[in-house]
Amino acid sequence: MKHLITLIIFVAIGLMSAQAQWILTSGDVEMSGNTITAYVGTKTDIIIPATINIDGNDVEVKEIGANAFQSKGLTKVVLSDGITTLNGFSFADNEITELTLPTTLATITGGDFNNNKITTLNGAASKGLIYARNSDATVDETTIVSYGGDATTVNFIPDAVTTIGDNAFSHTLVEHFTIGSNVTALGDRSFDECSNLQTISLTNGKLTEIGQYAFHKSLGLNSVEIPSTVTTLGDGVFSYSSLKEATFESGTDIEVLPQLMFENAGSLQQFEVPNSVTKIGNYCFMRSGIEEFTFESSSKVVSIGSHCFQETDLGAISIPASVTTIYSAAFQACENLSYVSFDEGSQISTFGSYLFRDCTINTLVFPETVNVMGTDFFDGAHIENLVFMSNPGSINPNAFRNSNITFVNGMPFDNGLLFLHRDDNGTLDKTRISAYVGSATKINFIPAEVKTISTNAFKDKNISSVSIPASVTTIEDGAFADNTSLSSLEFESGSLLQSIGSNAFENCYFTSLEIPA
Incomplete structure (x- = not known):
């Protein structure tokens, strides 16, 4: 029983x-x-x-x-x-x-x-590492696709693993991570939103790629050193992170800092660009905590992306001579930006629109190579001293719209007249008006010492009347062209005018006109 x-x-x-x-x-x-x-x-x-x-x-x-x-x-x-x-x-x-x-x-x-x-x-003991599968459903032990363990220190990646897959550790509670000895790639969002992640060791001599948003919103990570073996970084790789320090191992060959790389990384206050980098992507540091930004000597950076430093606390920046293009709104709303300069031998030639929109700058010096300025270039900018080392090849008519600039090349900028031309010795020619970027329709404030009104200087400005001082000897080609409302043109008594260029007053409709003899 x-x-x-x-x-x-x-x-x-x-x-x-x-x-x-x-x-x-x-x-x-x-x-x-x-x-x-x-x-x-x-x-x-x-x-x-x-x-x-x-x-x-x-x-x-x-x-x-x-x-x-x-x-x-x-x-x-x-x-x-x-x-x-x-x-x-x-x-x-x-x-x-x-x-x-x-x-x-x-x-x-x-x-x-x-x-x-x-x-x-x-049925076997496991640390929670889940591997990818091959097409025949066999286990691919080279790629981890998920971490289902509860260890907060992960230092047990097997030697067979070469890839940490997309999202493999995202949203986990891992605090400390050491990469495996043979891992070559971290996938997209591999550590996305790991809010407890404090330290990560990436140096193994083989890692070459870190995917998009790999450490996005890693809010416990204070510092990272990117190994010299890494050649590719994905977009937004450290965006919205808590990084205070981000450096590259000596000898790095990284060429591109990707777009959104440090977007909204609010604790990152300093950064130095390695001299291997040739391109800084769009939005790369936007709304980060950047205050000090420098380039290693012999910088190779060619372009700085749009909105790159927008809404940062950047205080000053010296643009390397290698840079040829800075894209639109790169410094928009940098309210603490006090000084911008370009290194000797600068190759800069093209700027995008809204570049310094809503900035407050004490001194901004443009090099001789500047050719193009985009729409609303200085829109909303507060600039005390603006210096051009030569006459830019093209100034957009709206480049200075809604700007607040005190001096341009040492001349008061209260009427929109630009004096940009320099002689062979680099001395500013204060007798030549290079361009007019104001909004007044009655031009009766040309200084008495002006001798030359440059090509297209007042072209298409909706001007209704012009008073030319006696000192002017030359009006160049197209100087007042396409002002269809221009009906009154007066030359001051005793005019020294000697020449008027072709099409200087094309598409202007005067009711009366008397040219000095």
Whole structure:
């Protein structure tokens, strides 16, 4: 009798164990075709079967949709043979300790088991590393696609691993990470929103690529050194991070700082560009904490992207001689930017629109090579001293619109007259008007010492009347062309005018005109 009671107890325990692992039915899931799109059940120890009976029909389960079982309090999960695909974060943010994956699984998208407590995988002890699958559903031990363990210090990446896949550690609670000895690539968003990440060691002599947004919103990471072996950085790689220091290992060959690289990295106050870099991408430091920005000697930077330093606390910057182009709004709303200069031998030739929009600058010195200034170049800018070392080849008519500039080349800038031309010795020619960028329609303020009005200086300015001082000897080609409202032109008594260039008054309609003899 005693043996019979013991047998009954064992049977009862076995039944209870079997009943604890719940096989999903149609009432537990939402499906689209052969894909489970959502888990609506309450069981935490589950088996996902190969088929689910829906309205009397056995429907094969082939795929688990993105986020389908995320944050459901699961503790144990068995995926049955027949399931082939997991579509991303499908079982993330649970309490899974035991996991069984099918032999038919051919695709694990990334992050599928992140933020769990896996200690057992397919019946064997596990640290929670989930590997990619080959097309024949065999395990690809070279690529980690998900971390489902609960260790906060990860220093156990196997030597066989060469790739940390997209989203592999994103949203996990990892605090300290050491890269594996043979890892060559960190995938896109591989550590995205790892808010607890404090230290990361990337130097292994083999890492070449860090993907897009790899450390986006890593709010506990204070410093990082990018190994000299890295040649490619993805967009937004450290955006919205808490980095205070970001450096490159000596000997780096990195050529591009990608767009959005440090966007909104509010704690990053200093940065030095390695001399291997040739391009700084759009929005690279936008809204970061940058105050001091320097370039290593012998800089090779050719271009600075649009909105690169927008809304930063940058105080001063010296542009390397190698830079030829700075794109639109690169310094927009840099309210603390007091000084901008260009290194000797500057090759700069082209600037985009809105470059210094809403900036407050004490001194801005443009080199001799400047050829083009875009629309609203100085829009909203407050500049005390603006210096041109030569006459720019092209000044957009609206370049100075809505600007607040005190002096241009040492001359008061209260009427929109620009004196930009210099002689062979570099001395400013204060007798030649280079351009007019004001808004007045009655031009009666040309200084008495002016001798020359340059080509196209007042072209298409909606001018209605002009008074030419007696000192003017030359009016060059197209100087007042296309002012269709210009009806009155007066020459001061005793005029010394000697020549008027071709088309100087083209498309002007005078009611009366008297040219000095």
